[in-house]
Amino acid sequence: MSVQSTTPRPVAANSVWPQLESLLPQVTKPIQYVGGELGAVVKDWDAATVRWALMYPDAYEVGLPNQGVQILYEVLNELPDVLAERTYAVWPDLEKLMRAHGVPQFTVDAHRPVRDFDVFGISFATELGYTNLLSAIDLAGIPLLAADRTDADPVVLAGGHAAFNPEPIADFIDAAVLGDGEEAVLEITAIVREWKAEGCPGGRDELLLRLARTESVYVPRFYDVDYLPDGRIQRVVPNRADVPFRVHKRTTMDLDAWPYPKKPLVPLAETVHERYAVEIFRGCTRGCRFCQAGMITRPVRERSITTVGQMVQEGLEFSGFHEVGLLSLSSADHSEIGDMCSGLAQQYEGTNVSLSLPSTRVDAFNIDLAQELSRNGRRTGLTFAPEGGSERIRKVINKMVSKDDLIRTVVTAYTNGWRQVKLYFMCGLPTETDEDVLEIADMAHEVIRAGRAATGSKDIRCTVSIGGFVPKPHTPFQWAAMERPEVIDGRLKLLKQAINADRSLGRAIGFRYHDGEPSLIEGLLSRGDRRVGAVIRKVWENGGRFDGWSEHFSYQRWVDAAAEVLPGFGVDLDWYTTRERDELEVLPWDHLDSGLDKDWLWQDWQDSLSEYEQDDCRWTPCFDCGVCPAMDTEIQIGPTGKKLLPLTPVNGLKLPAGGQQ
Numbered sequence: 001m002s003v004q005s006t007t008p009r010p011v012a013a014n015s016v017w018p019q020l021e022s023l024l025p026q027v028t029k030p031i032q033y034v035g036g037e038l039g040a041v042v043k044d045w046d047a048a049t050v051r052w053a054l055m056y057p058d059a060y061e062v063g064l065p066n067q068g069v070q071i072l073y074e075v076l077n078e079l080p081d082v083l084a085e086r087t088y089a090v091w092p093d094l095e096k097l098m099r100a101h102g103v104p105q106f107t108v109d110a111h112r113p114v115r116d117f118d119v120f121g122i123s124f125a126t127e128l129g130y131t132n133l134l135s136a137i138d139l140a141g142i143p144l145l146a147a148d149r150t151d152a153d154p155v156v157l158a159g160g161h162a163a164f165n166p167e168p169i170a171d172f173i174d175a176a177v178l179g180d181g182e183e184a185v186l187e188i189t190a191i192v193r194e195w196k197a198e199g200c201p202g203g204r205d206e207l208l209l210r211l212a213r214t215e216s217v218y219v220p221r222f223y224d225v226d227y228l229p230d231g232r233i234q235r236v237v238p239n240r241a242d243v244p245f246r247v248h249k250r251t252t253m254d255l256d257a258w259p260y261p262k263k264p265l266v267p268l269a270e271t272v273h274e275r276y277a278v279e280i281f282r283g284c285t286r287g288c289r290f291c292q293a294g295m296i297t298r299p300v301r302e303r304s305i306t307t308v309g310q311m312v313q314e315g316l317e318f319s320g321f322h323e324v325g326l327l328s329l330s331s332a333d334h335s336e337i338g339d340m341c342s343g344l345a346q347q348y349e350g351t352n353v354s355l356s357l358p359s360t361r362v363d364a365f366n367i368d369l370a371q372e373l374s375r376n377g378r379r380t381g382l383t384f385a386p387e388g389g390s391e392r393i394r395k396v397i398n399k400m401v402s403k404d405d406l407i408r409t410v411v412t413a414y415t416n417g418w419r420q421v422k423l424y425f426m427c428g429l430p431t432e433t434d435e436d437v438l439e440i441a442d443m444a445h446e447v448i449r450a451g452r453a454a455t456g457s458k459d460i461r462c463t464v465s466i467g468g469f470v471p472k473p474h475t476p477f478q479w480a481a482m483e484r485p486e487v488i489d490g491r492l493k494l495l496k497q498a499i500n501a502d503r504s505l506g507r508a509i510g511f512r513y514h515d516g517e518p519s520l521i522e523g524l525l526s527r528g529d530r531r532v533g534a535v536i537r538k539v540w541e542n543g544g545r546f547d548g549w550s551e552h553f554s555y556q557r558w559v560d561a562a563a564e565v566l567p568g569f570g571v572d573l574d575w576y577t578t579r580e581r582d583e584l585e586v587l588p589w590d591h592l593d594s595g596l597d598k599d600w601l602w603q604d605w606q607d608s609l610s611e612y613e614q615d616d617c618r619w620t621p622c623f624d625c626g627v628c629p630a631m632d633t634e635i636q637i638g639p640t641g642k643k644l645l646p647l648t649p650v651n652g653l654k655l656p657a658g659g660q661q
């Protein structure tokens, strides 16, 4: 990793650094608030016409590697008259000191107050970041409620996957953008630039109106929600004539035209990923019915093998990273993944660069790719994700994997030298019974038994990892009832007992799981409407922070807040979570268009209940999910027939002779 310069950086005129610096020795990991990373940009404040503060609402160690923020940061800073800086959630120890000393939420780049920026953009990967949003807004000195803000406040703009249902945070944000950000931020910047150049006519309201008129920026204040006496939504309608009835998602169709990040940020403090990550495609049409990311990012758009090769080379040269991640929702599905992996493996053979490919495919091809990528001697872990324990439940979720396929694949991994594999499942899926979950134990036993027989060794292991199912908007499971946490926890207890019932096999099986309570709260937030905003606020006022972290999450705090707030609206926590919706119910996000046809989603939900599987439209005819006609496009996949090469010889990455780490 590159060594950072120790030359003191100049302090910007509006920097809070002088006040902040004396607080940092009193907090944990102060380096996370210092900025100045390789790849960071500090621009002249006065020379900029539009200024963005970008936030990932979690700690630096989670937020810095976030691809979405890194891409937008670079895209915006490439514009000569635009300035973008980053801010992350501060830990409670620093928050306390900032409040005591009057230090506002600041950016890590030039330590400028977030309130001074024109746009405060927050990217949400998960709804459990909502309490951190409230902390940041409040620490910034921005009124918590959008309705109370003045022209002196930035536009608070939400993006990321959670923005596909921003209703629970509708009171706290000014706007939300659905879909890909690269082109959207440029369009928003142009609107802000023009409005400011005209002297800010009509104030904040006019700016928001201009954004809303693009039809891809949702401004909640321009929409009213009416409710039925039983608590369901009657309708969501614009409260003025000049905004659209439906807001559409943005889709960047040509990924080769947007080869970002070109200059990845190299963290100063430890982070969850320290690697150069290249997105090799967006979208997924495998059709797993629980997967919001797969649904809302359609259609599939591949980045070409040549662009990927070029990005890897330039990204490594810039950053000095030793690891490359070839990312997507299912990387082994890229039409030229074989050539891509062998080309990169060949290019970096004998260097200290390792390549990894997150893929949850359950087939031998995955192992071939992993072998190719481990030529440098570094073996990345192998994860297979059957997701459901029984054949029946896998049909319900549309994960087309047979038990025999899984066992054959894992045994192939063992015979090819892997000693440890991870198997990923979900618990709490629609229609799930105890028996479906207990079949996970049979599968794990079978894997170890077959692995031992094939290798003749007892030195093999597998880890069973279980996540809680959360029904998400814009998926076929958006109508499904969630299971109660105590039922989930009971099933997991039975599963643990079943795994350990055979001690010889159980010894070789690790078991990791999350209990059901955080999933239920995530379910409340993901399918909530505007009334849930009062619960979020109450939890935040009662100390809720970093809810995505098990050590900070308090289930009781959420249950108590929901019990205090929701009955006033005639609803409760169960109403939002364990209640199945019917076909005609207006869902809080129906006016937000992900491109998916609601009738198709309903039909797929019915197919799920009939245990009917749906193929992938990459390899079979279109099944009319609605996205391609809505975007006036088609799926974009190869093969292009091009080769990864020519790449120039690798500079600066070779180790001395024989050097492998």
Ligand code: SF4
Pocket: 285, 298, 299, 300, 617, 618, 622, 623, 624, 625, 626, 627, 628, 629, 634, 635
């Ligand atoms: S519209 Fe057809 S081709 Fe396009 S993503 Fe949906 S199913 Fe696939």
